[in-house]
Amino acid sequence: MKGLLIKDLLAIKRQGRIILAMLVFYVIYAAAFRNISMLSGMIVMLCAMMPITAMAYDEKCKWDKYALAMPIPRKTVVLSKYLFGILLDAAGVTAVIPFSMAISFFTKAFVLKDILLTSAVVGGLALVFLALILPVMFKFGVEKGRLLMMLAIFVPVALVMIAAKLGIQAPSEQTVKLLMFSAPAAVAAMLFASYKISAAIYAKKEF
Amino acid sequence: METVMELKNLVKQYEGFRLDNVNITLPKGSIMGFVGENGAGKSTTIKLILNLIHRDSGAVTVFGLDNIKDERQIKEDIGVVLDESSFPDNMNAASVGKIMRHIYKNWDSAVYAGRLQAFALPPEKPVKDYSRGMKMKLSIAVALSHKAKLLILDEATSGLDPIVRDEILDIFMEFIQDEEHSIFLSSHIISDLEKIDDYITFIHKGKILFSEPKDDLIYRYGVLKCTAQEYETVDKSVVKGCRKNRFGVETLVLREEMPAGYTVDPASIEDIMLFMIRGDEK
Numbered sequence: 324m325k326g327l328l329i330k331d332l333l334a335i336k337r338q339g340r341i342i343l344a345m346l347v348f349y350v351i352y353a354a355a356f357r358n359i360s361m362l363s364g365m366i367v368m369l370c371a372m373m374p375i376t377a378m379a380y381d382e383k384c385k386w387d388k389y390a391l392a393m394p395i396p397r398k399t400v401v402l403s404k405y406l407f408g409i410l411l412d413a414a415g416v417t418a419v420i421p422f423s424m425a426i427s428f429f430t431k432a433f434v435l436k437d438i439l440l441t442s443a444v445v446g447g448l449a450l451v452f453l454a455l456i457l458p459v460m461f462k463f464g465v466e467k468g469r470l471l472m473m474l475a476i477f478v479p480v481a482l483v484m485i486a487a488k489l490g491i492q493a494p495s496e497q498t499v500k501l502l503m504f505s506a507p508a509a510v511a512a513m514l515f516a517s518y519k520i521s522a523a524i525y526a527k528k529e530f
Numbered sequence: 531m532e533t534v535m536e537l538k539n540l541v542k543q544y545e546g547f548r549l550d551n552v553n554i555t556l557p558k559g560s561i562m563g564f565v566g567e568n569g570a571g572k573s574t575t576i577k578l579i580l581n582l583i584h585r586d587s588g589a590v591t592v593f594g595l596d597n598i599k600d601e602r603q604i605k606e607d608i609g610v611v612l613d614e615s616s617f618p619d620n621m622n623a624a625s626v627g628k629i630m631r632h633i634y635k636n637w638d639s640a641v642y643a644g645r646l647q648a649f650a651l652p653p654e655k656p657v658k659d660y661s662r663g664m665k666m667k668l669s670i671a672v673a674l675s676h677k678a679k680l681l682i683l684d685e686a687t688s689g690l691d692p693i694v695r696d697e698i699l700d701i702f703m704e705f706i707q708d709e710e711h712s713i714f715l716s717s718h719i720i721s722d723l724e725k726i727d728d729y730i731t732f733i734h735k736g737k738i739l740f741s742e743p744k745d746d747l748i749y750r751y752g753v754l755k756c757t758a759q760e761y762e763t764v765d766k767s768v769v770k771g772c773r774k775n776r777f778g779v780e781t782l783v784l785r786e787e788m789p790a791g792y793t794v795d796p797a798s799i800e801d802i803m804l805f806m807i808r809g810d811e812k
Contacts, residue, residue: 324632325632326629326630326631326632326633327629327633329625329628329629329632330618330621330629333618333620333621333625333628333629334618334620334621336620337620380618380619381618383618383619384614384615384616384617384618384619385612385614385616386616386617386618388582388612388616389610389612389616389617390616391580391581391582392580392582392605392608392610392612393605393610393633393634394601394602394603394605394606394633394634394635395633396601396602527584529577529582529583529584530577530582530583
C-alpha cells in the first residue's frame with residue numbers, strides 16, 4: 324500500500340507545481356475580489372482529482388498489469404486510489420485554510436467560522452465527487468471515463484439550478500444543520516460503498 | 531527432478547482464439563524458452579500464470595503452490611519482466627527503488643543499487659529518457675533485487691540490439707548458476723533461446739506442439755536435402771515437414787529412423803519450428 328501511494332505521489336509530482344501556481348493565482352484572486360470560496364473550491368477539487376491523474380499515468384504505461392504481477396492484491400490497488408484521494412483532499416483543505424485566514428485577517432471581510440465551514444463543505448464535496456467517479460474510472464478507464472466525469476460534475480449542478488428555477492424552496496436552517504452534522508457519516512458511507520463497487524469491478528478485470 | 535512450475539490443462543477461450551489444454555512442466559534449475567509466432571498464445575499463457583487474466587479451466591502451480599490461492603506468497607519469489615517498461619515516464623530508477631522497497635518483503639536496496647551500476651543505469655535520469663534497452667535492464671534490475679527464485683520474462687529481449695540482448699542473456703546465465711533458480715522466458719528470437727535454453731516449449735495457434743529438452747530435439751531431428759525423385763523413395767512416416775522448391779526438396783526427418791545412405795544435416799531449433807509450421811506438404 325505504502326509503495327503504491329509513494330508511486331502515485333512521485334507520478335504526479337509535476338502536477339504539484341501546477342497546483343502551487345494555481346494556489347498563488349487564486350490567493351491573489353481571493354484577496355482582490357474578497358472571495359475565498361473560489362480559492363478553496365478550485366484547490367481542493369484539483370487535489371481530489373489527483374487519483375484520476377495518477378490513473379491516467381498508470382494507464383499510459385500499463386502500470387496495473389505490472390503491479391498485479393507483483394505481490395499486490397487487486398483490492399490494495401483499488402484502495403490505494405481512494406486513500407490517495409482522501410489524503411490529497413485533506414492536504415488541499417489544510418493548505419487552503421491558512422491562506423483564507425490570512426486574507427480575511429487583512430481584509431477583515433471573513434469570519435473564521437465561515438472559512439472552516441467553507442473548507443469542510445468543499446472537502447466533503449470533493450470526496451463525494453471521488454466516490455461517484457472512481458468506480459466509473461475503474462470500469463471504463465480514464466480516457467472513456469472523462470466524459471462521464473463531466474456528467475458527474477454537471478448533473479448535480481444542473482439539478483440544483485433547475486430546482487432553483489422551479490422555485491423549490493431551499494431547505495430550512497434546521498434541515499441544513501441536520502444535514503451538516505450527518506454529512507461526515509454520509510460521505511464516509513458513500514466512499515465505502517464506492518470502494519466496494521470499484522473492488523468488485525477491478526476483481527473481474529483482465530490485463 | 532524437482533518441479534518449480536507446472537501448468538495443467540490450461541484453457542482460455544477468447545473470441546477467435548483458444549488457448550487449448552496447455553501443459554508445461556518447468557524443472558527446477560533450468561531455463562525454458564517459450565517460443566511461437568506473434569499471437570500464438572505466449573503472452574496469454576504468461577498472464578494466466580500471473581493471474582492477470584482469468585482461466586476457464588486447468589491449474590497452475592508454482593513452487594508447489596496454487597497460483598490463485600497462494601498468489602501473494604508466490605509472487606514474492608517471482609521476478610517479472612514484461613514486454614514493455616511499466617514505470618511512469620517521469621519517474622527515475624532511484625524512485626523505483628523507493629517504491630519497490632515497500633512492495634517486496636525481500637527487497638534488497640544494496641543489490642538494486644549494485645545492479646543499476648552494473649547495467650550503467652543513471653538513477654536520477656527520468657525513465658522517459660532511457661532507451662528501450664535501458665528500460666528493459668531497469669525491469670530486470672528490479673526482478674533481480676528481491677531474491678526471486680523464478681524469473682518470468684515476456685519478450686524481454688525483442689526489440690533490442692544484438693549487443694544488449696547478449697548482455698541480458700549473460701545476466702540470465704549468471705542468475706541460473708544458483709541451482710534454486712529457474713527461468714521461464716518467452717521470445718520469438720530463436721537464436722537467443724538456442725544459446726541459453728535447457729528446454730524449449732513451442733506453442734502454435736494456442737496449442738503446445740512440443741515441450742522438451744533442447745538437446746533431445748536437436749538430436750532427434752535432421753534436415754534432408756534431396757531431389758524430388760529421391761524424395762519419392764523416402765519412407766513418409768519419418769518425414770515431419772517438407773518444403774519443395776525448383777532445386778529439390780528439403781525435409782525435416784527423424785534422424786534415427788532414416789535408413790543409411792542419405793545425408794542428413796543437423797537441424798536447428800528454428801528449422802524444426804519452421805518445418806513444423808510451414809512445411810505441411812508431404
